[in-house]
Amino acid sequence: KAGVTQTPRYLIKTRGQQVTLSCSPISGHRSVSWYQQTPGQGLQFLFEYFSETQRNKGNFPGRFSGRQFSNSRSEMNVSTLELGDSALYLCASSDPAGGETQYFGPGTRLLVL
């Protein structure tokens, strides 16, 4: 099976812009979670989608949003980018029937200038 894929792998934006990141889960996985990884804060949970519905949400401002499509692919959007949004954004998929172990993609590295 192919692993979790994320696009793009690298992105440079300027403050005030918005960005959309994409994640394709492992075939058959219906849950997709997003995390932000920074040197200072470590791995922080953003949100989780399951069957096109947001099931969990972390403590991030409303500028961070996401959605999931019927094929389980997910996108996350960050509006009005700030310098502090520079991070590695990781997506993970899981299959409830498989014990919900999360499998991660390679991440999208976002740099905000």
Added chain:
Amino acid sequence: GNSVTQMEGPVTLSEEAFLTINCTYTATGYPSLFWYVQYPGEGLQLLLKATKADDKGSNKGFEATYRKETTSFHLEKGSVQVSDSAVYFCALRFSQGGSEKLVFGKGTKLTVNP
């Protein structure tokens, strides 16, 4: 609440040395425990897991035992290689509100020198 504390790094070892990375957790209920590894420039890879007390997870020579009495899940390897250089994350999964949540430790950077 539910949290994970792992030893601060960085950890520097010579090839073939013994590795221990400590991880303790705080949780209600019966969490599952994981070790993930992140190689430079990559995402996280599941290294091993344990879903109940006294379970031992193992993979690629790494082992960790779920110790409920000491709330620990320490990662060990008998003989490290240069290729083991990476950041290691301990994680806990628990149920809340009908869904599963994953909480990570801050990570421990391991460097293995030839």
